[in-house]
Amino acid sequence: MLKDITLGQFFPxxxxxxxxxxxxxxxxxxxxxxxxxxxxxxxSYALVALVLVISVKVSGVHPKALVxxxxxxxxxxxxxxxxxxxYTPGEELVSFWIFTITKEGVLQAFFMVLRFTMLIMGxxxxxxxxxxxSLTDGLExxxxxxxxxxxxxxELAMIMSIALRFIPTLIEETDKIMSAQKARGADFESGNxxxxxxxxxxxxxxxxxxxxxxxxxxxxxxxxRCYHGGGGRTKxxxxxxxxxxxxxxxxxxxxLAAVLVLGHxxx
Amino acid sequence: xxxIVRTENLTFAYPAEEGxxxxxxxxxxxxxxxxxxxxxxxGHNGSGKSTLAKHMNAVLLPGGGxxxxxxMDTSDESLLLEIRRRVGMVFQNPDNQIVANxxxxxxxxxxxxxxxxxxEIRRRVDGALKAVGMEEFTLHAPHHLSGGQxxxxxxxxxxxxxxxxxxxxxxxxxxxxxxxREVLDTVRRLNRExxxxxxxxxxxxxxxALADRxxxxxxxxxxxxxxxxxxxxxxxxxxxxxxxxxxxxxxxHGLKEDGFGVPLDAxxxxxxxxxxxxxL
Numbered sequence: 001m002l003k004d005i006t007l008g009q010f011f012p013x014x015x016x017x018x019x020x021x022x023x024x025x026x027x028x029x030x031x032x033x034x035x036x037x038x039x040x041x042x043x044s045y046a047l048v049a050l051v052l053v054i055s056v057k058v059s060g061v062h063p064k065a066l067v068x069x070x071x072x073x074x075x076x077x078x079x080x081x082x083x084x085x086x087y088t089p090g091e092e093l094v095s096f097w098i099f100t101i102t103k104e105g106v107l108q109a110f111f112m113v114l115r116f117t118m119l120i121m122g123x124x125x126x127x128x129x130x131x132x133x134s135l136t137d138g139l140e141x142x143x144x145x146x147x148x149x150x151x152x153x154x155e156l157a158m159i160m161s162i163a164l165r166f167i168p169t170l171i172e173e174t175d176k177i178m179s180a181q182k183a184r185g186a187d188f189e190s191g192n193x194x195x196x197x198x199x200x201x202x203x204x205x206x207x208x209x210x211x212x213x214x215x216x217x218x219x220x221x222x223x224x225r226c227y228h229g230g231g232g233r234t235k236x237x238x239x240x241x242x243x244x245x246x247x248x249x250x251x252x253x254x255x256l257a258a259v260l261v262l263g264h265x266x267x
Numbered sequence: 268x269x270x271i272v273r274t275e276n277l278t279f280a281y282p283a284e285e286g287x288x289x290x291x292x293x294x295x296x297x298x299x300x301x302x303x304x305x306x307x308x309x310g311h312n313g314s315g316k317s318t319l320a321k322h323m324n325a326v327l328l329p330g331g332g333x334x335x336x337x338x339m340d341t342s343d344e345s346l347l348l349e350i351r352r353r354v355g356m357v358f359q360n361p362d363n364q365i366v367a368n369x370x371x372x373x374x375x376x377x378x379x380x381x382x383x384x385x386x387e388i389r390r391r392v393d394g395a396l397k398a399v400g401m402e403e404f405t406l407h408a409p410h411h412l413s414g415g416q417x418x419x420x421x422x423x424x425x426x427x428x429x430x431x432x433x434x435x436x437x438x439x440x441x442x443x444x445x446x447x448r449e450v451l452d453t454v455r456r457l458n459r460e461x462x463x464x465x466x467x468x469x470x471x472x473x474x475x476a477l478a479d480r481x482x483x484x485x486x487x488x489x490x491x492x493x494x495x496x497x498x499x500x501x502x503x504x505x506x507x508x509x510x511x512x513x514x515x516x517x518x519x520h521g522l523k524e525d526g527f528g529v530p531l532d533a534x535x536x537x538x539x540x541x542x543x544x545x546x547l
Contacts, residue, residue, distance in 0.1 A: 131368075161368065162366065164368055165409075172410070214363045217358065217364070218363050218364065220358075221363065221366075224324060224326060224355065225351070225355075225366075225376055225377040225380060226348050226351050226381055233379050234383055235379060236385065236388045238385050
């Protein structure tokens with residue numbers, strides 16, 4: 001039952017969006033978010049939206065998958081939209097009881113919704129087209145300069161990739177422990193929230209113990225394979241920027257510049 | 268040929284719990300493993316066989332005595348990487364020794380740590396996966412593989428470091444019979460074709476029959492040491508050490524007791540069948 005959970009949500013493929021260097025894609029998302037937050041009015045938003053639509057088309061990711069990603073935050077989007085709608089001062093449109101809806105409020109709420117939706121869609125597109133491992137690789141490589149100020153970049157990346165590696169193993173283990181406890185009469189379904197939370201204790205305790213044991217064994221196994229930190233390590237897959245990376249980066253930078261210029265003219 | 272691993276009067280005790288006197292897990296062990304040989308170390312639980320294995324690539328350091336790997340003293344910390352590059356280790360639980368999300372990335376982990384150049388890593392990864400017969404799983408996720416396949420990936424990860432010796436610390440204990448067969452066939456082929464020294468720690472007697480040499484341990488000491496043909500037929504002695512003789516040996520012993528003139532040292536099924544046919 002738990003096995004169906006997929007994390008990282010990666011859709012394998014071989015499109016331009018998949019082949020781009022992970023570092024490029026991370027920078028693109030940063031540029032895209034910057035553009036989104038600098039956009040002031042319809043023309044700028046339309047430009048950013050156009051870039052998003054093209055990116056989705058190129059990636060071959062089904063738009064439905066992107067919309068699905070929005071589901072968990074629908075509530076937050078609606079809540080902020082309503083607040084913006086009701087509490088923005090300006091030219092009055094309708095007024096009832098203690099609320100006044102203004103023209104500015106309507107616009108503000110509309111842009112807010114647009115900004116949130118596009119933000120989520122853009123970042124989801126990154127995880128949909130980049131495998132967790134290359135995402136970690138990309139982050140490690142991008143954050144490399146931080147090593148100079150003693151940020152343990154390699155260690156953090158290693159922790160992240162090992163965590164990703166062990167998610168399926170631990171899920172499988174949880175499944176086994178649950179079955180074992182059920183076989184002895186444990187009840188996970190009935191009762192109120194507190195009782196349900198209490199019922200989780202007999203799952204979590206053995207899971208933690210086994211996770212620690214695994215960590216211990218893994219550490220020994222890694223040492224046996226000559227792991228001694230990030231120093232002097234080489235890589236099977238070396239990240240290399242290609243011409244296409246520079247082209248796409250230039251395109252996104254141009255988009256950000258255009259949005260800034262448009263913003264200057266209030267568009 | 269030279270010795271790849273040599274222990275001299277090795278003793279070791281695990282730290283004792285409060286109020287207890289430490290018991291020696293190893294008590295004066297002197298063995299020498301010849302390069303290119305296939306050695307099985309047998310013993311029941313707590314006999315010290317795993318502890319001995321862990322000394323062979325400096326996971327544990329001697330409490331007393333010396334361990335030399337390819338002539339290097341394991342207690343010299345500056346030689347640690349060099350020692351572990353020579354002697355690779357495969358553990359019991361395949362899940363807890365696979366580091367990466369993708370088979371090829373995991374196999375590359377060892378050479379990456381050694382600072383091997385990228386093209387050379389590629390060559391070694393492909394070669395190692397081929398050597399264990401897993402080349403078609405190069406891009407698979409390890410958690411979708413069977414136990415035997417995972418263990419073969421772990422072996423490939425060790426081979427990619429191009430060691431002279433592989434120590435298998437009960438690496439077949441958690442596998443089903445099919446998985447065990449896959450793993451044993453793989454290590455036997457590596458031993459014969461590539462000349463890699465294999466030290467196999469086990470309590471399965473039938474695995475002992477595959478070796479050139481069998482070392483039996485009990486209470487932290489080596490109690491028997493010789494060719495499988497000399498050791499395995501000694502049914503009474505093995506029983507006394509908490510081990511079972513292989514089924515073929517038991518059968519031949521039974522027949523002998525009933526007055527058939529069969530030899531006692533037929534180890535595999537084919538040989539055993541022929542011996543019985545001759546006796547009839």
